[in-house]
Amino acid sequence: xxxxxxxxxxxxxxxxxxxxxxxxxxxxxxxxxxxxxxxxxxxxxxxxxxxxxxxxxxxxxxxxxxxxxxxxxxxxxxxxxxxxxxxxxxxxxxxxxxxxxxxxxxxxxxxxxxx
Amino acid sequence: xxxxxxxxxxxxxxxxxxxxxxxxxxxxxxxxxxxxxxxxxxxxxxxxxxxxxxxxxxxxxxxxxxxxxxxxxxxxxxxxxxxxxxxxxxxxxxxxxxxxxxxxxxxxxxxxxxx
Numbered sequence: 508x509x510x511x512x513x514x515x516x517x518x519x520x521x522x523x524x525x526x527x528x529x530x531x532x533x534x535x536x537x538x539x540x541x542x543x544x545x546x547x548x549x550x551x552x553x554x555x556x557x558x559x560x561x562x563x564x565x566x567x568x569x570x571x572x573x574x575x576x577x578x579x580x581x582x583x584x585x586x587x588x589x590x591x592x593x594x595x596x597x598x599x600x601x602x603x604x605x606x607x608x609x610x611x612x613x614x615x616x617x618x619x620x621x622x
Numbered sequence: 623x624x625x626x627x628x629x630x631x632x633x634x635x636x637x638x639x640x641x642x643x644x645x646x647x648x649x650x651x652x653x654x655x656x657x658x659x660x661x662x663x664x665x666x667x668x669x670x671x672x673x674x675x676x677x678x679x680x681x682x683x684x685x686x687x688x689x690x691x692x693x694x695x696x697x698x699x700x701x702x703x704x705x706x707x708x709x710x711x712x713x714x715x716x717x718x719x720x721x722x723x724x725x726x727x728x729x730x731x732x733x734x735x736x737x
Contacts, residue, residue: 511665540724550666550709550727563724597665608654608673609713611725613665 509533511614513598519620525586528617532579532600538562539581540611541573544595553596556581585619593621626710628731634704636737640697644710647691654713655686657695659706660730666709669695700735707732 512531520526532539541553552565556575573583579600585592595618599611627645634640646655657669670677670684672693677684683696697704709730 552724610668616665
């Protein structure tokens with residue numbers, strides 16, 4: 508089955524602009540999580556959505572937001588971009604097994620460069 | 623979630639077994655051990671997970687000590703393509719946390735497989 512698809516793969520923005528990133532999860536997966544990866548901070552959790560509801564949120568400013576649609580596809584938005592927002596943004600989808608273990612499948616990421 | 627400790631790096635010869643250690647001395651009874659890896663600039667890839675028993679799949683074996691305070695990921699015949707950062711994560715089963723999924727990635731361990 509198809510994996511997690513993220514678009515766009517690469518993008519360049521300037522400070523003050525906003526950006527929207529898209530994630531299509533594996534078919535049947537209802538949970539979508541977003542992570543930011545930078546050389547200095549590593550992989551950091553942004554937020555997680557399940558059935559169009561945000562269930563968990565990381566420690567990021569309100570400029571970072573997201574949503575999930577009824578088909579489980581998700582978008583995240585970053586407004587008023589700052590140089591420090593340059594990062595690889597990763598989306599992961601998951602569905603727990605009967606025992607409750609939850610394996611995340613990650614997409615290839617969207618590489619954002621802010622100039 | 624319990625904290626994990628991994629050595630920062632390890633080298634392994636191609637064709638030999640790679641044994642990657644992880645310490646999770648504060649793990650609780652309902653926490654799984656998950657292993658992911660990230661090859662440069664790609665999204666993390668799930669490898670294996672376990673609760674109490676040793677586990678094996680097509681990629682690796684996971685050996686969990688009887689007291690569950692540490693584990694070892696074994697790549698039986700390392701190849702150059704196994705060069706990556708490996709993350710050991712402990713996580714309560716999602717269903718026990720209301721289903722919310724949030725992985726806390728540490729710095730991981732850089733495995734370099736040498737020819």
